Amino acid sequence: MKDTDIYLPHIIIALIVSILPHLGRLPAWIVAWCVLMWGSALLLPRLQWPGPGRKVLIFLSVLGLMGLLATFSTRLGPGAFLGLLALMAGLKPFEISTHRDRMITLFLAYFIVITSLFQSESLAVTIYMFISVFVTTAVLIRINDPAGSLKEDFRRSGIIMAQAIPLMVILFLLFPRIQGSFFGLSQAPAGQSGFSDRLRPGSISRLVENNEVAFRAEFQDPVPPAGHLYWRGIVFHAFDGGQWRRSDEIPGIKDLPEGRGLVKYRIALEPHGQQWLFALDRPASKPEWSGMAADYTLKHLRSVKRKKYYAMSSFTEPLKGSGWGVDRARQLPEGGNPQTRQLAAGFSRVADSVDAIVDKAKNYLRTQGFTYTLNPPALGGHPIDDFLFESKKGYCEHYASAFAFLMRAAGVPARVVGGYLGGEINPFGDYLIVRQSDAHAWVEVWAQDKGWMRVDPTAVVAPARITEGVFGALPEGELRGGGFAGFELFDQLRLGWDAVSAGWEAWFTGYSQLEQKALLERLGIRMDTWKGPLTVILFVLGAIFVLVGGYAWFQLKPAADGREDRVKAGYEKFCQKLARAGISRRPEVGPLDFAAEAAAQRPDLKPAIDEIVNLYIRVRYKEERDTSLEKRFCEKVKRFRPAKKPQS
């Protein structure tokens, strides 16, 4: 077999392992391309076909580049870059005939590994990174070890990795971090799921099947009761007859809200590509790098493209705040939905307070046979009318939208709030996991005496939505998700993993300039004078020196392998004893030949010599150490006393 044929499968394994985490992000044709190329690279030599020549490879490269252009056109972002790497990874196995090509192919694999890290920093990705480095390094060793086997090389790869980890930890902790972006390039946009700034029928129900985590919340005190877990995100002020929109200009809030029942918690927000931050109704504080708008929504300065950690506090019983937004909360489109307007007019005629109107509307929903479903029928030209009087089936956005419309038509200022409701308590970490499927919409109405009040029309129709979540509230059979919910063990494992993973991520991804500073200060290094950075540099250099030097000392000291000293000394002693008896060994003569020579000269010593030399060979050339055998060998040498002259 040629070298190429031996190494090819190993190199392809390394490439597959490095590209695997990208499968979901790569265009399907590039995945197919890689499978096709690798398959044919493996198969062609078996069919005795020569691989593609240089011209064919160039043609394929051009073809791939054209495909890349067709797919990404001018959006030359990280996606296109990853696509390019994958195309190269597909073609590379055809040209690994030289050592140089093989090395470069494996460097490419390392490079593909790092691109997967910019997408997510979860514990799973971290563990997978170690696995891919382990595999790629084993293959790298394989191509530098022609006589070896992949199994031995995996072992060596593991050893090198284990030895490297202490140094890695020190470098990781002490390498200076800077705040913000170095070149003004920003993070690759992460997956965007969750809310948009529009609300229309379907915009929340489409999230139900999405089990992705929106954020996790860890409370200082026990988790508040389910009825309080309304996570505010976005407020929709304007309705155009079809959909709700957030108003364009919302000023910042003047005074932070006040209230009673303060709860403190920390949020770990998954990147969602938008600016809003989620907080329990009613936020009492804001992270310093965010802004609170007059409608109590929190906004990040830039869109959230990486995991965000922030401490929050909220009031479960807010006091009346400012009346900002009341005017907007009265506006309705000119015409449309006449039946609803009529119904609202009826409410406002008989009821004298906001509470009374709200109760009337709730009562209407409760008594008129409304159902909570994921699959409402399509609504016609007067969507609110159709919903309230015809279909009477809908998801939370239908209820919130119709309820807010109803309130406005009845003269009560109302607005729709989008966010999440509830969450799953993880007993392992004592925190709440809020998923996209917990997305919810509700209504806030303005009462002159109480300020903005939360009203959840969905809770009227499906009270279980609050206590049991979406899965409990929806009619049976509407959701396939949660199929594993029955398996307690699976649930336990899932929640346990989530707790470990979230804890790791909170520490790991959160480790930045501030944390580093705190760590250094605990070590007694202050970074605000010139001495600090210098100490760090010296410390890092010292660590490299001590660790690498330590390994070197351990690996290179002559007695690293205790067997050498003892056994070698024993053999030398044996040779000396024979030399004194007149039989000397020339340096190039191996032990077996020497034994034969010596026995020929001194037949009387033959049994003793044979025994010692056989022992020596067994001890010395064995892969594993056998201490008892070594002891026996040394003992025999000690007892060996050849007479100067043959005894007859």
Place this chain on the structure above:
Amino acid sequence: MKMPASFHPPEQPLPVRLNRRRIYILPTRHGAFFILVLFAMLLGSINYNNNLGFLLVFLLGAMMFVSIIHTFRNLFGLEIRSVTAEPVFAGQTADFHVFLGSSALLRKGVSFGFENQERVLETIAYGPGMRLDLPVMTPGRGMYAPGRLAIATRFPMGLFRAWSKLDVGASCLVYPRPSQDPLDLTEGVAAGDGDVDLTQSGVDDFKGLKPYQPGDAPRHIAWKALSRGRGVFTKEFGADAVRTLLLDYAAIPVEDAEARLSRLAAMVLAAERMNADYGLKLPGTNLPPDRGERHKHACLKALALFDPGPG
């Protein structure tokens, strides 16, 4: 005979053990490229403030550091016991036998080779007595010193190369290439020794009887033995009965010195094959007639080392 042009330290008395001072280590070209790739990754991680990116860069960087020790250790403590080579004729490949002792359990991918010569990649197991054969093309006759022995390794990751160049004083005696021309042994025979006929057995000295084989000359059949009913025997007369040959450099009718030596080498071999006693006379050297392997090699050695002088 030829010494390497570059300066080199005095010969290492063997056995020699590769220690810290004898092993050098530097990144390979691939290692330099790898450092470049790591640097690019580091810039990316700094830019995106990506901690996992940092972790990978530092993991790979630390592995690179650790691999230095592994590469170094792959040579460290390796012992060169002796380097010997059997004499060869010019143009033949000489096999240098390198006797190794190894204190480590396993050394993988260690390449051995004399400078500018073919390299041999070896795995060396723990033990005192490993032999390694290094083929070396010999240029011309003489005492050929292939120069320093280079021992190098890129194991395990190929990012660093550790090497050691040892002047082990290896040398190989290279005999002149025996001439391929048809031989006339008379031409080298010293003048005054008369005609010799080496092409057929002489008739002077009776050596003994051997069983008759078809083709033996009828006049050599031992008729007496036959008549006594002992069977058919042929009388054998030894070639050693031939008068002693004295191969003389001066008597070879060729101008070129190397060609003369080449012929003499062929004649030595032929004479030895024919069990003749032969002596060798070179200007300044005189090997009295004798025979046998030892004598043959002594003659060939004299031819190999003969210095014809200027012109």
